[in-house]
Amino acid sequence: MQADDRGEPVRVVLADDESMLRRGLRLLLESSGTIRVVAEAGDGNELLAAVRSHRVDVALIDVQMPGKDGLSALRDLVALPDPPAAAVLTTFDLDDYVSDALRHGASGFLLKDADPAMLVRAVHDLAAGGAVLDPRITARLLPRLRGTTGNSREIQLVRGLSARERQVLELLADGRSNADIGLRLGLTEATVKSYVSTVLSKLGAQNRVQAALIAQRVADVGNHW
Structure with a gap:
Protein backbone atom coordinates (compact mmCIF):
# COMPACT_ATOMS: atom_id res chain seq x y z
CA MET A 1 0.00 0.00 0.00
CA LEU A 141 17.59 -6.90 21.59
CA LEU A 142 17.15 -9.68 19.06
CA PRO A 143 19.53 -12.11 20.79
CA ARG A 144 17.56 -11.71 24.02
CA LEU A 145 14.17 -12.01 22.31
CA ARG A 146 15.25 -15.00 20.28
CA GLY A 147 16.60 -17.00 23.16
CA THR A 148 19.35 -19.47 22.43
CA THR A 149 17.93 -22.03 20.04
CA GLY A 150 14.63 -23.29 18.78
CA ASN A 151 12.97 -25.97 20.87
CA SER A 152 11.82 -29.30 19.48
CA ARG A 153 8.20 -28.13 19.22
CA GLU A 154 9.16 -25.10 17.12
CA ILE A 155 11.32 -27.26 14.88
CA GLN A 156 8.44 -29.66 14.28
CA LEU A 157 6.03 -26.80 13.59
CA VAL A 158 8.33 -25.34 10.95
CA ARG A 159 8.93 -28.77 9.41
CA GLY A 160 5.15 -29.22 9.24
CA LEU A 161 4.81 -26.31 6.83
CA SER A 162 4.47 -26.99 3.11
CA ALA A 163 7.40 -26.12 0.83
CA ARG A 164 5.64 -22.94 -0.32
CA GLU A 165 4.77 -21.96 3.27
CA ARG A 166 8.42 -22.36 4.25
CA GLN A 167 9.43 -20.09 1.37
CA VAL A 168 6.98 -17.48 2.59
CA LEU A 169 8.25 -17.85 6.16
CA GLU A 170 11.86 -17.44 5.08
CA LEU A 171 11.08 -14.20 3.25
CA LEU A 172 8.84 -13.03 6.10
CA ALA A 173 11.75 -13.63 8.49
CA ASP A 174 13.84 -11.29 6.33
CA GLY A 175 11.25 -8.57 6.96
CA ARG A 176 9.83 -8.66 3.42
CA SER A 177 6.42 -7.15 2.77
CA ASN A 178 3.56 -9.09 1.21
CA ALA A 179 4.11 -7.26 -2.07
CA ASP A 180 7.83 -8.10 -2.08
CA ILE A 181 7.18 -11.75 -1.24
CA GLY A 182 4.67 -11.91 -4.08
CA LEU A 183 7.18 -10.52 -6.56
CA ARG A 184 9.85 -12.96 -5.48
CA LEU A 185 7.59 -16.01 -5.56
CA GLY A 186 5.39 -15.06 -8.49
CA LEU A 187 2.25 -14.83 -6.36
CA THR A 188 -0.46 -12.22 -6.03
CA GLU A 189 -0.44 -10.11 -2.90
CA ALA A 190 -3.78 -11.61 -1.86
CA THR A 191 -2.34 -15.12 -2.18
CA VAL A 192 0.69 -14.13 -0.10
CA LYS A 193 -1.60 -12.69 2.57
CA SER A 194 -3.43 -16.02 2.71
CA TYR A 195 -0.14 -17.92 3.01
CA VAL A 196 1.05 -15.60 5.79
CA SER A 197 -2.18 -16.14 7.74
CA THR A 198 -1.77 -19.91 7.37
CA VAL A 199 1.86 -19.80 8.47
CA LEU A 200 1.02 -17.73 11.55
CA SER A 201 -1.79 -20.12 12.45
CA LYS A 202 0.36 -23.24 12.05
CA LEU A 203 3.20 -21.74 14.10
CA GLY A 204 0.89 -20.38 16.78
CA ALA A 205 2.33 -16.90 16.21
CA GLN A 206 0.29 -13.77 16.85
CA ASN A 207 2.11 -11.68 14.26
CA ARG A 208 4.86 -11.63 11.67
CA VAL A 209 7.60 -10.67 14.11
CA GLN A 210 6.88 -13.67 16.32
CA ALA A 211 6.92 -15.93 13.27
CA ALA A 212 10.24 -14.42 12.18
CA LEU A 213 11.76 -15.09 15.60
CA ILE A 214 10.61 -18.72 15.49
CA ALA A 215 12.16 -19.09 12.03
CA GLN A 216 15.45 -17.60 13.21
CA ARG A 217 15.58 -19.79 16.31
CA VAL A 218 15.01 -22.91 14.23
CA ALA A 219 17.68 -21.83 11.74
CA ASP A 220 20.10 -21.28 14.64
CA VAL A 221 20.10 -25.00 15.44
CA GLY A 222 21.04 -25.92 11.91
CA ASN A 223 17.58 -26.59 10.55
CA HIS A 224 17.31 -25.05 7.11
CA TRP A 225 13.80 -26.33 6.47
Missing part, protein backbone atom coordinates in the same frame (compact mmCIF):
# COMPACT_ATOMS: atom_id res chain seq x y z
CA GLN A 2 2.81 2.31 -0.91
CA ALA A 3 0.46 5.01 -1.83
CA ASP A 4 -2.10 2.31 -2.33
CA ASP A 5 -3.30 0.71 -5.55
CA ARG A 6 -5.39 3.82 -6.29
CA GLY A 7 -2.41 6.08 -5.76
CA GLU A 8 -3.62 7.28 -2.38
CA PRO A 9 -1.08 8.06 0.36
CA VAL A 10 -0.53 5.74 3.31
CA ARG A 11 -2.79 6.93 6.12
CA VAL A 12 -1.10 7.19 9.52
CA VAL A 13 -2.12 7.94 13.11
CA LEU A 14 0.57 9.25 15.49
CA ALA A 15 0.16 8.51 19.19
CA ASP A 16 2.57 10.27 21.55
CA ASP A 17 2.00 12.56 24.51
CA GLU A 18 4.70 14.98 23.32
CA SER A 19 3.05 17.38 20.88
CA MET A 20 6.40 18.63 19.56
CA LEU A 21 7.44 15.11 18.67
CA ARG A 22 4.14 14.49 16.90
CA ARG A 23 4.52 17.72 14.96
CA GLY A 24 8.04 16.78 13.90
CA LEU A 25 6.98 13.30 12.83
CA ARG A 26 4.03 14.68 10.89
CA LEU A 27 6.26 17.11 8.97
CA LEU A 28 8.82 14.39 8.31
CA LEU A 29 6.36 11.79 7.08
CA GLU A 30 4.17 14.10 5.02
CA SER A 31 7.19 15.67 3.33
CA SER A 32 7.59 12.36 1.50
CA GLY A 33 4.44 13.10 -0.47
CA THR A 34 3.29 9.50 -0.07
CA ILE A 35 2.13 9.55 3.57
CA ARG A 36 -0.76 11.43 5.16
CA VAL A 37 -1.14 11.79 8.93
CA VAL A 38 -4.91 11.60 9.36
CA ALA A 39 -4.95 12.01 13.15
CA GLU A 40 -2.80 12.58 16.23
CA ALA A 41 -3.37 11.19 19.73
CA GLY A 42 -1.94 12.15 23.10
CA ASP A 43 -2.88 8.89 24.84
CA GLY A 44 -4.21 5.42 24.17
CA ASN A 45 -7.88 6.34 24.37
CA GLU A 46 -7.43 9.10 21.80
CA LEU A 47 -5.58 6.63 19.58
CA LEU A 48 -8.42 4.11 19.65
CA ALA A 49 -10.97 6.83 18.97
CA ALA A 50 -8.91 8.06 16.01
CA VAL A 51 -8.66 4.58 14.51
CA ARG A 52 -12.41 4.10 14.85
CA SER A 53 -13.06 7.47 13.19
CA HIS A 54 -10.62 7.26 10.27
CA ARG A 55 -9.46 4.76 7.72
CA VAL A 56 -5.96 4.03 8.99
CA ASP A 57 -3.19 1.95 7.45
CA VAL A 58 -0.47 2.39 10.09
CA ALA A 59 -0.43 3.45 13.75
CA LEU A 60 2.82 4.67 15.32
CA ILE A 61 2.51 4.34 19.09
CA ASP A 62 4.60 5.67 21.96
CA VAL A 63 4.89 3.29 24.90
CA GLN A 64 4.67 5.72 27.81
CA MET A 65 1.58 7.92 27.66
CA PRO A 66 -0.74 9.18 30.43
CA GLY A 67 -4.04 7.42 31.02
CA LYS A 68 -4.15 4.41 28.72
CA ASP A 69 -0.53 3.70 27.85
CA GLY A 70 0.79 2.47 24.53
CA LEU A 71 0.91 -1.22 25.43
CA SER A 72 -2.68 -1.24 26.69
CA ALA A 73 -3.81 0.64 23.59
CA LEU A 74 -1.92 -1.78 21.36
CA ARG A 75 -3.67 -4.74 22.94
CA ASP A 76 -7.08 -3.15 22.32
CA LEU A 77 -6.08 -1.96 18.86
CA VAL A 78 -5.20 -5.39 17.48
CA ALA A 79 -8.54 -6.72 18.76
CA LEU A 80 -10.46 -4.32 16.50
CA PRO A 81 -11.91 -5.57 13.21
CA ASP A 82 -9.32 -5.09 10.45
CA PRO A 83 -6.85 -3.17 12.64
CA PRO A 84 -4.05 -1.08 11.12
CA ALA A 85 -0.46 -2.26 11.24
CA ALA A 86 1.09 -0.99 14.45
CA ALA A 87 4.66 -0.05 15.27
CA VAL A 88 5.95 1.00 18.66
CA LEU A 89 8.08 4.11 18.99
CA THR A 90 10.65 3.51 21.69
CA THR A 91 14.00 4.64 23.09
CA PHE A 92 16.97 2.61 24.27
CA ASP A 93 16.10 3.16 27.92
CA LEU A 94 12.74 1.46 27.32
CA ASP A 95 14.16 -1.81 25.98
CA ASP A 96 12.09 -3.94 28.35
CA TYR A 97 8.90 -2.80 26.67
CA VAL A 98 9.81 -4.31 23.32
CA SER A 99 9.11 -7.92 24.25
CA ASP A 100 5.80 -6.85 25.83
CA ALA A 101 4.82 -4.98 22.67
CA LEU A 102 5.71 -8.06 20.63
CA ARG A 103 3.36 -10.19 22.71
CA HIS A 104 0.61 -7.62 22.27
CA GLY A 105 0.82 -7.76 18.47
CA ALA A 106 3.18 -5.01 17.34
CA SER A 107 4.49 -5.41 13.79
CA GLY A 108 7.39 -3.04 14.23
CA PHE A 109 9.75 -1.32 16.65
CA LEU A 110 11.20 2.04 15.74
CA LEU A 111 13.48 4.43 17.59
CA LYS A 112 12.34 8.03 17.87
CA ASP A 113 15.64 9.34 16.54
CA ALA A 114 15.65 7.08 13.47
CA ASP A 115 16.87 8.40 10.15
CA PRO A 116 13.99 10.18 8.36
CA ALA A 117 14.30 8.08 5.21
CA MET A 118 14.24 4.93 7.32
CA LEU A 119 11.03 6.02 9.06
CA VAL A 120 9.29 6.76 5.77
CA ARG A 121 10.38 3.41 4.36
CA ALA A 122 9.23 1.66 7.54
CA VAL A 123 5.74 3.16 7.29
CA HIS A 124 5.44 1.94 3.70
CA ASP A 125 6.69 -1.52 4.65
CA LEU A 126 4.18 -1.74 7.50
CA ALA A 127 1.33 -0.65 5.25
CA ALA A 128 2.34 -3.31 2.72
CA GLY A 129 2.18 -6.05 5.35
CA GLY A 130 5.82 -6.14 6.40
CA ALA A 131 7.47 -6.18 9.80
CA VAL A 132 10.06 -3.55 10.71
CA LEU A 133 12.80 -3.34 13.31
CA ASP A 134 15.22 -0.47 13.63
CA PRO A 135 18.66 -2.05 13.04
CA ARG A 136 19.87 -0.75 16.41
CA ILE A 137 17.02 -2.52 18.18
CA THR A 138 17.79 -5.68 16.23
CA ALA A 139 21.45 -5.63 17.22
CA ARG A 140 20.73 -4.92 20.86
Whole structure:
Protein backbone atom coordinates (compact mmCIF):
# COMPACT_ATOMS: atom_id res chain seq x y z
CA MET A 1 0.00 0.00 0.00
CA GLN A 2 2.81 2.31 -0.91
CA ALA A 3 0.46 5.01 -1.83
CA ASP A 4 -2.10 2.31 -2.33
CA ASP A 5 -3.30 0.71 -5.55
CA ARG A 6 -5.39 3.82 -6.29
CA GLY A 7 -2.41 6.08 -5.76
CA GLU A 8 -3.62 7.28 -2.38
CA PRO A 9 -1.08 8.06 0.36
CA VAL A 10 -0.53 5.74 3.31
CA ARG A 11 -2.79 6.93 6.12
CA VAL A 12 -1.10 7.19 9.52
CA VAL A 13 -2.12 7.94 13.11
CA LEU A 14 0.57 9.25 15.49
CA ALA A 15 0.16 8.51 19.19
CA ASP A 16 2.57 10.27 21.55
CA ASP A 17 2.00 12.56 24.51
CA GLU A 18 4.70 14.98 23.32
CA SER A 19 3.05 17.38 20.88
CA MET A 20 6.40 18.63 19.56
CA LEU A 21 7.44 15.11 18.67
CA ARG A 22 4.14 14.49 16.90
CA ARG A 23 4.52 17.72 14.96
CA GLY A 24 8.04 16.78 13.90
CA LEU A 25 6.98 13.30 12.83
CA ARG A 26 4.03 14.68 10.89
CA LEU A 27 6.26 17.11 8.97
CA LEU A 28 8.82 14.39 8.31
CA LEU A 29 6.36 11.79 7.08
CA GLU A 30 4.17 14.10 5.02
CA SER A 31 7.19 15.67 3.33
CA SER A 32 7.59 12.36 1.50
CA GLY A 33 4.44 13.10 -0.47
CA THR A 34 3.29 9.50 -0.07
CA ILE A 35 2.13 9.55 3.57
CA ARG A 36 -0.76 11.43 5.16
CA VAL A 37 -1.14 11.79 8.93
CA VAL A 38 -4.91 11.60 9.36
CA ALA A 39 -4.95 12.01 13.15
CA GLU A 40 -2.80 12.58 16.23
CA ALA A 41 -3.37 11.19 19.73
CA GLY A 42 -1.94 12.15 23.10
CA ASP A 43 -2.88 8.89 24.84
CA GLY A 44 -4.21 5.42 24.17
CA ASN A 45 -7.88 6.34 24.37
CA GLU A 46 -7.43 9.10 21.80
CA LEU A 47 -5.58 6.63 19.58
CA LEU A 48 -8.42 4.11 19.65
CA ALA A 49 -10.97 6.83 18.97
CA ALA A 50 -8.91 8.06 16.01
CA VAL A 51 -8.66 4.58 14.51
CA ARG A 52 -12.41 4.10 14.85
CA SER A 53 -13.06 7.47 13.19
CA HIS A 54 -10.62 7.26 10.27
CA ARG A 55 -9.46 4.76 7.72
CA VAL A 56 -5.96 4.03 8.99
CA ASP A 57 -3.19 1.95 7.45
CA VAL A 58 -0.47 2.39 10.09
CA ALA A 59 -0.43 3.45 13.75
CA LEU A 60 2.82 4.67 15.32
CA ILE A 61 2.51 4.34 19.09
CA ASP A 62 4.60 5.67 21.96
CA VAL A 63 4.89 3.29 24.90
CA GLN A 64 4.67 5.72 27.81
CA MET A 65 1.58 7.92 27.66
CA PRO A 66 -0.74 9.18 30.43
CA GLY A 67 -4.04 7.42 31.02
CA LYS A 68 -4.15 4.41 28.72
CA ASP A 69 -0.53 3.70 27.85
CA GLY A 70 0.79 2.47 24.53
CA LEU A 71 0.91 -1.22 25.43
CA SER A 72 -2.68 -1.24 26.69
CA ALA A 73 -3.81 0.64 23.59
CA LEU A 74 -1.92 -1.78 21.36
CA ARG A 75 -3.67 -4.74 22.94
CA ASP A 76 -7.08 -3.15 22.32
CA LEU A 77 -6.08 -1.96 18.86
CA VAL A 78 -5.20 -5.39 17.48
CA ALA A 79 -8.54 -6.72 18.76
CA LEU A 80 -10.46 -4.32 16.50
CA PRO A 81 -11.91 -5.57 13.21
CA ASP A 82 -9.32 -5.09 10.45
CA PRO A 83 -6.85 -3.17 12.64
CA PRO A 84 -4.05 -1.08 11.12
CA ALA A 85 -0.46 -2.26 11.24
CA ALA A 86 1.09 -0.99 14.45
CA ALA A 87 4.66 -0.05 15.27
CA VAL A 88 5.95 1.00 18.66
CA LEU A 89 8.08 4.11 18.99
CA THR A 90 10.65 3.51 21.69
CA THR A 91 14.00 4.64 23.09
CA PHE A 92 16.97 2.61 24.27
CA ASP A 93 16.10 3.16 27.92
CA LEU A 94 12.74 1.46 27.32
CA ASP A 95 14.16 -1.81 25.98
CA ASP A 96 12.09 -3.94 28.35
CA TYR A 97 8.90 -2.80 26.67
CA VAL A 98 9.81 -4.31 23.32
CA SER A 99 9.11 -7.92 24.25
CA ASP A 100 5.80 -6.85 25.83
CA ALA A 101 4.82 -4.98 22.67
CA LEU A 102 5.71 -8.06 20.63
CA ARG A 103 3.36 -10.19 22.71
CA HIS A 104 0.61 -7.62 22.27
CA GLY A 105 0.82 -7.76 18.47
CA ALA A 106 3.18 -5.01 17.34
CA SER A 107 4.49 -5.41 13.79
CA GLY A 108 7.39 -3.04 14.23
CA PHE A 109 9.75 -1.32 16.65
CA LEU A 110 11.20 2.04 15.74
CA LEU A 111 13.48 4.43 17.59
CA LYS A 112 12.34 8.03 17.87
CA ASP A 113 15.64 9.34 16.54
CA ALA A 114 15.65 7.08 13.47
CA ASP A 115 16.87 8.40 10.15
CA PRO A 116 13.99 10.18 8.36
CA ALA A 117 14.30 8.08 5.21
CA MET A 118 14.24 4.93 7.32
CA LEU A 119 11.03 6.02 9.06
CA VAL A 120 9.29 6.76 5.77
CA ARG A 121 10.38 3.41 4.36
CA ALA A 122 9.23 1.66 7.54
CA VAL A 123 5.74 3.16 7.29
CA HIS A 124 5.44 1.94 3.70
CA ASP A 125 6.69 -1.52 4.65
CA LEU A 126 4.18 -1.74 7.50
CA ALA A 127 1.33 -0.65 5.25
CA ALA A 128 2.34 -3.31 2.72
CA GLY A 129 2.18 -6.05 5.35
CA GLY A 130 5.82 -6.14 6.40
CA ALA A 131 7.47 -6.18 9.80
CA VAL A 132 10.06 -3.55 10.71
CA LEU A 133 12.80 -3.34 13.31
CA ASP A 134 15.22 -0.47 13.63
CA PRO A 135 18.66 -2.05 13.04
CA ARG A 136 19.87 -0.75 16.41
CA ILE A 137 17.02 -2.52 18.18
CA THR A 138 17.79 -5.68 16.23
CA ALA A 139 21.45 -5.63 17.22
CA ARG A 140 20.73 -4.92 20.86
CA LEU A 141 17.59 -6.90 21.59
CA LEU A 142 17.15 -9.68 19.06
CA PRO A 143 19.53 -12.11 20.79
CA ARG A 144 17.56 -11.71 24.02
CA LEU A 145 14.17 -12.01 22.31
CA ARG A 146 15.25 -15.00 20.28
CA GLY A 147 16.60 -17.00 23.16
CA THR A 148 19.35 -19.47 22.43
CA THR A 149 17.93 -22.03 20.04
CA GLY A 150 14.63 -23.29 18.78
CA ASN A 151 12.97 -25.97 20.87
CA SER A 152 11.82 -29.30 19.48
CA ARG A 153 8.20 -28.13 19.22
CA GLU A 154 9.16 -25.10 17.12
CA ILE A 155 11.32 -27.26 14.88
CA GLN A 156 8.44 -29.66 14.28
CA LEU A 157 6.03 -26.80 13.59
CA VAL A 158 8.33 -25.34 10.95
CA ARG A 159 8.93 -28.77 9.41
CA GLY A 160 5.15 -29.22 9.24
CA LEU A 161 4.81 -26.31 6.83
CA SER A 162 4.47 -26.99 3.11
CA ALA A 163 7.40 -26.12 0.83
CA ARG A 164 5.64 -22.94 -0.32
CA GLU A 165 4.77 -21.96 3.27
CA ARG A 166 8.42 -22.36 4.25
CA GLN A 167 9.43 -20.09 1.37
CA VAL A 168 6.98 -17.48 2.59
CA LEU A 169 8.25 -17.85 6.16
CA GLU A 170 11.86 -17.44 5.08
CA LEU A 171 11.08 -14.20 3.25
CA LEU A 172 8.84 -13.03 6.10
CA ALA A 173 11.75 -13.63 8.49
CA ASP A 174 13.84 -11.29 6.33
CA GLY A 175 11.25 -8.57 6.96
CA ARG A 176 9.83 -8.66 3.42
CA SER A 177 6.42 -7.15 2.77
CA ASN A 178 3.56 -9.09 1.21
CA ALA A 179 4.11 -7.26 -2.07
CA ASP A 180 7.83 -8.10 -2.08
CA ILE A 181 7.18 -11.75 -1.24
CA GLY A 182 4.67 -11.91 -4.08
CA LEU A 183 7.18 -10.52 -6.56
CA ARG A 184 9.85 -12.96 -5.48
CA LEU A 185 7.59 -16.01 -5.56
CA GLY A 186 5.39 -15.06 -8.49
CA LEU A 187 2.25 -14.83 -6.36
CA THR A 188 -0.46 -12.22 -6.03
CA GLU A 189 -0.44 -10.11 -2.90
CA ALA A 190 -3.78 -11.61 -1.86
CA THR A 191 -2.34 -15.12 -2.18
CA VAL A 192 0.69 -14.13 -0.10
CA LYS A 193 -1.60 -12.69 2.57
CA SER A 194 -3.43 -16.02 2.71
CA TYR A 195 -0.14 -17.92 3.01
CA VAL A 196 1.05 -15.60 5.79
CA SER A 197 -2.18 -16.14 7.74
CA THR A 198 -1.77 -19.91 7.37
CA VAL A 199 1.86 -19.80 8.47
CA LEU A 200 1.02 -17.73 11.55
CA SER A 201 -1.79 -20.12 12.45
CA LYS A 202 0.36 -23.24 12.05
CA LEU A 203 3.20 -21.74 14.10
CA GLY A 204 0.89 -20.38 16.78
CA ALA A 205 2.33 -16.90 16.21
CA GLN A 206 0.29 -13.77 16.85
CA ASN A 207 2.11 -11.68 14.26
CA ARG A 208 4.86 -11.63 11.67
CA VAL A 209 7.60 -10.67 14.11
CA GLN A 210 6.88 -13.67 16.32
CA ALA A 211 6.92 -15.93 13.27
CA ALA A 212 10.24 -14.42 12.18
CA LEU A 213 11.76 -15.09 15.60
CA ILE A 214 10.61 -18.72 15.49
CA ALA A 215 12.16 -19.09 12.03
CA GLN A 216 15.45 -17.60 13.21
CA ARG A 217 15.58 -19.79 16.31
CA VAL A 218 15.01 -22.91 14.23
CA ALA A 219 17.68 -21.83 11.74
CA ASP A 220 20.10 -21.28 14.64
CA VAL A 221 20.10 -25.00 15.44
CA GLY A 222 21.04 -25.92 11.91
CA ASN A 223 17.58 -26.59 10.55
CA HIS A 224 17.31 -25.05 7.11
CA TRP A 225 13.80 -26.33 6.47
